[in-house]
Amino acid sequence: MKKAKESLFERFSTKITCWTGSSTAFGIAFTVILIWGITGPIFHYSDTWQLIINTGTTIVTFLMVFLIQKSQNKDSKAIQLKLNELIAASRYASNRMVDIEDLTELELDVLHKYYQELSDKAERDQDIHRSHSIDKAKNLAEEKDQLRESQKKKVD
Structure with a gap:
């Protein structure tokens, strides 16, 4: 059960990280900010209007930190293993x-x-x-x- 949860989280984090790095995700985020900015005068730049964007961006940022870190940890481990293989395979490299x-x-x-x-x-x-x-x-x-x-x- 634990392995299935880890696998599910890994697949989820990989897909989300790839998607959030796409042009589509940037376009959506930019559009949300644009709409929020345009609606400022309608809501008289109220505290609630400001709170909506602050809360939304804080939540997204908080969650993205963990997803990006998970993805970077996996990439870093893969790169280290590849480098270790190259070192081990090279006759002149120090295995140290x-x-x-x-x-x-x-x-x-x-x-x-x-x-x-x-x-x-x-x-x-x-x-x-x-x-x-x-x-x-x-x-x-x-x-x-x-x-x-x-x-x-x-x-x-």
């Missing part, structure tokens, strides 16, 4: 990037800085086909550390 949407904002900022450095490094390279990744950079850093240690031992 799968499911990074679960990281904290601070952790994402650290990753962003690191990728900015990789981007800067890629710009300086003459070969546009050269790959830079977290794993490759880590391996290179480890190799450099080992080289430094071996050179240090030779000096001592």
Whole structure:
């Protein structure tokens, strides 16, 4: 029963979200506002006249927030899954990037800085086909550390 309710809500929210993004829905909303504006002088711009549009738009906005959020959550999850599949399928991509949407904002900022450095490094390279990744950079850093240690031992 719960699955049927979720499925019904999902189908309903998808259809409503698609319809409200249409030209027809915009035209209807514009027409309602136009009619409301035209009737202002007839009702002497009364408090009731203003209350009707305020209440109507508040109710519609309140409900649309939840419908749009539901639709965005579904779209976001689908995009994340598609990106995860591309990362998993790519021989050169770091699998550490799968499911990074679960990281904290601070952790994402650290990753962003690191990728900015990789981007800067890629710009300086003459070969546009050269790959830079977290794993490759880590391996290179480890190799450099080992080289430094071996050179240090030779000096001592």
